Amino acid sequence: MGKLRTIARRTFLIGSAAIAGGVAFGVWAYRRDVENPLLADLPEGAATLNPYVLIDADGITLITPRADVGQGAVSIQAHLLAEELDVDPSVVRTSFGPASSAYYNGKVSAEGFPLAAWDDGFVARTGRAASDVIGKFTGLHLTGGSTTVPDAYDKLRAAGASARETLKEAVAQRLGVERDALSTEDGHVIAPDGTRLPYTELAADAAALEPIEAPLRDPAQWRALGKPMRRTDIVAKSTGTARYGTDVTLPDMLHATVVTNPVLGGGMASMDVAEAEAMPGIVAIYAITDGAAVVADNTWRAIKAAQTIRFDWGPQDGPADNDGLWALHEAALDSGDRDSRFTDEGDVDAAPGTRLDTEYRVPFLHHAPLEPANATVLYTPERTQVWTAHQAPTFVAQQVAKVTGQDTEQVEVHNLQSGGSFGHRLEFLWVTQTAEIAMQHPGRPVRMTWSREQDMTHPFLRPMAIARGAGTTEGGQVRSLDLTIAAQSVAESQVGRLGFPVMGPDVAIVAAAWDAPYAIPDRRVTGVRVPATIPVSSWRSVGASHNGFFFETLLDELIHQAGADPVAERLRLLHHAPSRGVLEAAAEMASWDGPQPGPGRGRGVGFAFSFGVPCAQIVEVEQTDAGLRLTDVWIAAEVGRVLDPVNLDAQLSGGALFGLSHAMFSEITFADHAPEQWNYDGYEGMRQWQVPRVQVRGLGTTGDIRGAGEPGLPPAAPALGNAIFAATGQRLRQMPFARDVDFA
């Protein structure tokens, strides 16, 4: 079979390169324990048993190194540690810990390879295992790709178990008993006579011992994992006591904002600050990279003064507006140049049947988290401290060190929870800007906040993209499918901003299309790389965010042309049992009986396999006098074992609604080299009165454990578009849909 041959050839290259390049050495080094970064700044009287457990007289701190941008990462990391450590995660403290390669993410690089996650063959597994080794060597302390749970699942339970057994060993030696005679409960070791010895009193002794490796508990013994959990941050976030980057308050702190050229790197020729300088509370105004900083004694005073500055920007190269940008994509498609063709089965050009040709478009999208970009920096020539929320704190330290001219080790990053991200907190421009400002005020902390207008007009965008689709149907079935996707490369743009080149094809351009687990006899998926112009970025579910729409809309059009049922034909074509399972589940939840449940109503199906998770959705819409109204969304996904059904529901529901909201209303457009949207009034999304009923089911029956932050998004937009087609007969091939239809 063509597919297997292609995959084997590709993955062999990765596997052998990894093996020849140092896995033999790597296995040895990989098995060595990572250095414990908590030892570097260990407070007096504190002890640390491994990089995840810090104990002092005041209590226990669990280190949860993956960033929390709202997806509940702190809570699940704390619960994984606590399950084995036997502490109450709602009572102990949590900390993001220092920026350190010890907190490498082995899973995120695994997903960067073109290995279909449904492929459990030897070569695919070897390739992924090698990438875990690479992840360790490259030391990516990074949150992304829905990898927090897959990466932490064994690692944090093992850290908790090791700490627990080492604490027990300290008691065993003290009392002269066997470790097996001891038990643990709620932060205490229980001696054979029932005496309860708190971990806080044992930590110093335990830290002097060689850490003990302990087997993981059987899931049947779990107390918290697998059952509905209370998020560790839920009380703070419900009482206004949760603290974000915008809330950082330090003695003698200055408040700042910036205004910069809408074109990144475009520079600033001149500025007139006369009016701004005379305004109350202004401390200083000066040029920084690409624009100006305003420093004041209050954020509002800084923003108000900044709005009065008149600029002459530097050169603004590249396409000025959306027409020019679309033309670049059309030219790339017409050129015949290709970035990838991971899937080429059968012969799409010679496939028999009735032919269909279509084209689809999606716009640029901004992450636009509600907390505006901000950072606080305290610079001294000896040491720089940074307070910000970031998904890759080691990158922050490196980028700030470049600005200050210090060694990375002289930059300390205090990571914070974020008021949303959706990928935004992988960028760092506002942090380096704040470092530039702080260097002008040594010894004084500077908290810099972007105005919403600065934030909205200086985005790092989900790429706009065009897909050309074709296919044939024959005998009531889909026979062939040919999809060519043109987009800028997120990897090239984003990793390029960190100063690194990116080699080879960008899997994201074709993600969730090349590896869609459908057995279509003739199938081809081609990626076309559009030349880099506008900065693009990882936006929730990355390439799958557009390819779910492209692939599933094309497939739906073919199914309709074939005269087949949207559920039945997909089930016939899906060759991956868990993928069939989620579609069957969604159909059952919706009591699926065809795409037209009644007059003026329509139902659409969307399916995507992304981040290792098959997810199926059915959306129902109805026509009303005020326009189309979404009534229901049914979501089924297979993430493997469900660790927290509450948060699984929140993430899958949130991902789907985020996808629907942008599909309906949102786009960033360009005119005169700048985004035309300045605030949320120009970048609308779904509001409470437009939100449908949502039902979520996590199957939890099979496969490796997976993350849920992203996979809920890709099936949502096609399910909505297909539902609108079923209700109205109007086929929507360009997002946002509000261009062409009215929503109630």
Next chain:
Amino acid sequence: MQVTVNGTSHQIEVEPDMPLLWLLRDELGILGPKYGCGIAACGACTVLLDGVAVRSCQVQAGDLDGAEVTTVEGLGTPEAPHPVQKAWIEEQVAQCGYCQSGQIMQAVDLLRTTPNPTDEDIDDAMSGNLCRCASYPRIRAAIRRAAQAEGA
């Protein structure tokens, strides 16, 4: 100028056009209300002004003399949450949580005027409050839960 915030009286000398949001955050250090948009498009800054929910980014300091302001901190505490905050905890509404102070203040105002809101009442009252994480279904559930708890 005198303003009472969460029961505490403050004498304040600031420019009359400083928005209440920034008076609270940067002058008084009350950080529950959040800056999201500055143009009343998101609701993250919602507080009660003399008992009525307002966007604090649109209220100017010069109009506040003698006013009583309640922020999310004035409703309840982590140890003793307000019934609406309790419903928010029990329904586990928050994801990133940044908008929730504003959502909660808006819900308090809704339940003050409409103790048993219909779905349409909830839609009308809450649609000015943006949640980028799309926690909307749980916001609705928490308002229903709070209404039932208060009615019981």
